[in-house]
Amino acid sequence: MTDLPTIGPGHATDPAEPSRTLTVGSRLVLGANTTLQLTFLFAFLYLRANNFAGGWNPGGVSGPPEVLALVALLAPVVALVALWAVSNAMKRGAARSSVNGLLWLAFAFVVLTGAIRIFLMYQFGSAWNLQNGTYIDVSVAWYGVILAEFILAGLWTMSLVMGHVRGASPITTAQSRALVEQWSYITVVAFAVYALVEFVT
Amino acid sequence: MRNRASALRAVFVTWLILAIAGDVGLALSPMPPGEASTLASDESFTMKLLALMAWPVFSAVLAALFCTFVVNRMAPPTAEVSAAELRGNNRIQTTWIAVTLVVVLSIAVYGTVALAMDQPGGGVSTVSAALPQPADASQPLEVQVIAQQWWFTYRYPTYGGIETAQLVLPVGQKIEFHITSLDVTHSFWFYALGVKADAVPLNDNVVTATPTQIGTYRVQCAELCGLWHGNMADSTAMVVSTSDFTAWVQQQTTADAPVMKYLEPYSHTYLEPPAIYGG
Amino acid sequence: MDAVAPARPLPARPLSRRLYEWGLLLGVIGSIVGFLIGWAIGSVAIAYSFDTDNSLGSDAGILLGYALSAVGFLAGMGFLNYPISRLLGRRMPTAEEKAYQHGEGGGLGRYFRLTTDHKVIGIQYLVMILAFLFIGGMGAMFIRSELLTPTPSVANAQSYLTLVGLHSTLMIFMASAAIIGPFGNYFVPIMIGSRNMAFPRLEALTFWLLPPAGLILLSTVFIGGFTTGWTGYAPLSDQNAIGMDSYLIGFGLIGISIGLSGLNMIATILTKRAPTLPLSRMPIFVWSVLVTSFLGLLAAPALIGAVLMETLDRTFQSTFYVPSGGGSPYLWENLFWFFGHPEVYIFIVPAFGIVMELLPVFTRRPLWGYRVGIGGMVGVGLLSFAVWQHHLFVSGLAPSLRPFYMFSTELISVPTGIIFLVALGSMWRARVRFSTPMLFIGGFLFNFLIGGFTGVFLSDVPSDFSLHASYFVQAHFHYTIMGGEVFALMAAIVYFLPKMTGRSMDTKWLKYQFWAVFITFNGTFISLIAVGILGMPRRAISYAAYLQPLNISASLFAFGLGASMAWFLGILIWKVIIKPTPATDNTWQSLGVEWQLPTPVPVFNYDDVPTAWALPYDYDTGTPAAVVGSASPAMSGV
Secondary structure, rough: OOOOOOOOOOOOOOOHHHHHHHHHHHHHHHHHHHHHHHHHHHHHHHHHOOHHHHHOOOOOOOOOOHHHHHHHHHHHHHHHHHHHHHHHHHHHOOOHHHHHHHHHHHHHHHHHHHHHHHHHHHHHHHOOOOOOOHHHHHHHHHHHHHHHHHHHHHHHHHHHHHHEEEEEEEEEEEEEHHHHHHHHOOOOOHHHHHOOOOOOO | OOOOOHHHHHHHHHHHHHHHHHHHHHHHHOOOOOEEEEEHHHHHHHHHHHHHHHHHHHHHHHHHHHHHHHHHHOOOOOOOOOOHHOOOOOHHHHOOOOOOHHHHHHHHHHHHHHHHHHOEEEEEEOOOOOOOOOOOOOEEEEEEEEOOOOOEEEHHHHHOEEEEEEEEEEOOOOOOEEEEEEEEEEEEEHHHHEEEEOEEEOOOOEEEEEEEEOOOEEEOOOEEEEOOOHOOOEEEEEEEEEEHHHHHHHHHHHHHHHHHHHOOOOOOOOOOOOOHOOO | OOOOOOOOOOOOOOOOHHHHHHHHHHHHHHHHHHHHHHHHHHHHHHHHOOOOOOOOOHHHHHHHHHEEEEHHHHHOOOOOOOHHHHHHOOOOOHHHHHHHHOOOOHHHHHHHHHOOHHHHHHHHHHHHHHHHHHHHHHHHHHHHHHHOOOOOOOOHHHHHHHHHHHHHHHHHHHHHHHOHHHHHHHHHHOOOOOOOOOOOHHHHHHHHOOHHHHHHHHHHHHHHOOOOOOOOOOOOOHHHHOHHHHHHHHHHHHHHHHHHHHHHHHHHHHHHOOOOOOOOOHHHHHHHHHHHHHHHHOOOHHHHHHHHHHOOOHHOOOOOHHHHHHHOHHHHHHHHHHHHHHHOOOOOOOOHHHHHHHHHHHHOOOOOOHHHHHHHHHHHHHHHHHHHHHHHHHOOOHHHHHHHHHHHHOHHHHHHHHHHHHHHHHOOOHHHHHHHHHHHHHHHHHHHHHHHHHHHHHOOHHHHHOOOOEEHHHHHHHHHHHHHHHHHHHHHHHHHHHHHEEHHHOHHHEEEEHHHHHHHHHHHHHHHHHHHOOOOEEOOOOOOHHHHHHHHHHHHHHHHHHHHHHHHHHHHHHHHHHOEEEOOOOOHHHHHHHHHHHOOOOOOOOOOOEEEOOOOOOOOOOOOOEEEOOOOOOOOOO
């Protein structure tokens, strides 16, 4: 080491820097996620258009169980609304404790989203056989990817909510906005995939 | 220390020597894959043309590099070169980009035209579904290449779908290869004819070529297809005279007669049961 | 590496800190436990749900085992501590804990644990890259030994193909991080005047994914190997036994590492620059890292998706790539090359950056055409997403699209040519100093020129018909990756080592080593170009007898090449570890800001953010890149 005094990492050069870093990082995640979604979109359309050996949907299966799939879309929307309200309150500079309730509400629906979607995957598993056509393969894999993303976003929500309500690290404006961005992106993808799988069998 | 003009002259002279010597050498040397078919001749011609075009550009950069490293060495910036010049020159940059663009465009246009004329590989069949009886020279002869681990078999639908392990082709006859696979992806490579096309299960890959030289050739697999990929080759493929070909067909028809009823009916692709899949 | 530094006495060490110190051991234990758990769950699940494949060596068991062993390794290293404490809403780490995590206090131990200091991670990367290069190089030696004879001799077909697959895949792992890993991580924050990376934990993760990925890949030799090469074409990959699973998980982990590394680098470059440093004055190496990072971030997910589908094919008997089940081999080929082609520019763009960054130091003149050079790299990056089907010209896929891909592929030579323009402009009539790094740069320019011009023949469809999948292709990409990227890597190692370690490996022996590696490299791959033109297919253990003389020539040169690469490694180890040769300050009289910092670089790089940035190439005026606050300037002899 040198004999220069070491300075802790607390000395940021610019107070706005951490939130800028978070915002940029979050947008980059969206970019990478887009490639992943396009990968599955390509697989879906390519296999469907070619219908190799008549193997797209030989069993004539129709979409996932409708009620369950719709509920699985409703839950993230409610969570999104609550998160959006949190973000809005943060932007207005609301007191820290005033968003606790909204955060808990959002978190509850985040958990609900995960639970319903896991149940939906279980339904897929018992009703659909992956050996029976590429329509089923792409749909199940894509729903699985979305589930994984909901779970990851949910874990992030949980860490922010816990840090906030326990006072360890109050949620920042940038965090709440990034969370809304991530969650709405996944929700929109979930809607699109639902429509694709439901109506383009 | 050299001034600007003499530095450029050094590069130019070096380039001229390299370019002329190289292009003369390239023009005189034979080009792969040779002249054993119309397709191969076209490919050889393309390669020669590309080489003749690329070599002068290549040697220009080489000459510039060589002269920079060895001949045109100047002491650190003198008054001759301004600070701005040391940092870039819009005219030179624009010219360079324009020149490379023109070279690239001409290569691409030439390639597209050559491709449109040859249509090698991946094209669609020009033979009608009702297969013609023994083809005359005006009509392409359909030959199916069926790849599987780890050999090729050949079917001649025009001659009742006989199946052979040896590829025999009549000289001067336009051949339409239909390449497919029964298991994994292979690639049918008939080097001398300039034919290379992937054999993909449930896909019919079409290449046409007209063999022009009688001889015995090697065919091999060019796409990694598993354990014995390296041994998926056969050095007994033949291009023979038309009369020899007719005789060979008759001999094969007789030899195949007892087993013809066990063969699957001729088709452009064959569906294998999926038993081998799923690790 | 900082043996001279007196270790700062640390306050009482809490348990968590001691656990970090044993991270590597815990990681190994974690990976074993993880593997056993995953393997057990996978095997049991398979036994109860599918009757087709219920042995203990089932794909589900192996795949899950590998995946959880990677997770277990990371958990043991301590990667889960922070996320879990955040999940539970525990207190945030204190400044002191962060400083510890950042490797404050020095010592060799920080190289063997989870450290968030980008400089430590850079050196970790360097060691890992060299290890991969060495093992992959050994594979190449075996392959060339086998190809001395036209029939199988040294190896049998299965082990030959496994060696081919391991050599190629390991080298792909190596090449995708070879320059951006060690030098991107080490120097990007320094060059942009930052004290740290944007996401230091993520950065550590991108490195610590490599050892499990490499070991999982190598472990394939114990479970039968795989026969698909690095391209993993389906349905051959479906047909392969469990050895294939190593490839899938290894490649998946590398894909994650490439993507996350891109994320971290972009965020760092975009948001952590010194306030007085605009994008338009960044060192060109940082620009190359930025372009590369975008490629990695946006391309890697396609690989991850493709690997996921193959994983499902192998475990749940889905049929993404199985033709008779409605899938298609073309799906894999498209997705794989959609990732694969940007991937090759992930290899080469940082090499462009290194070449353009180092040239001014050895010409003692400004970089000629800084902006157009950046334009060239950005152009290469953009076009690289639109060329992937040139790998599929003979595949029978969409022949009507071939003119487009031919055109876009040939177009990419325009931005690539710009790199040569910048190099030539910078060196034009300069008295180039032929220090060792400059020799390697000269080697890069020559080799990459050949790599580029062989590419022209492959991009043109009619000539590609003859050359596709032959040794011509193999020689072409070895000219670009080995002759290009690895030469730039060697230049960068020699150039940057004095800054990274305070020790110099530059001797006159290294210049002989350069000529040895340059001559043997060209001898090897010119032979292989000829072999390819004459019709030898890639990856074949047997070949036509008439090709034997050229193959012997290639093999003999290749043994020389292997020996010269080992020589490089030998000099490196000798001069840095065994008989350390201290380096002078600012070894190459560079104006770059990184050389104004003391060696070793302080843990947080800068006390005060440097100001008044200029391009670090003003050798005509001698203006340094930036004014570094209290750190002692090490400008000398400019």
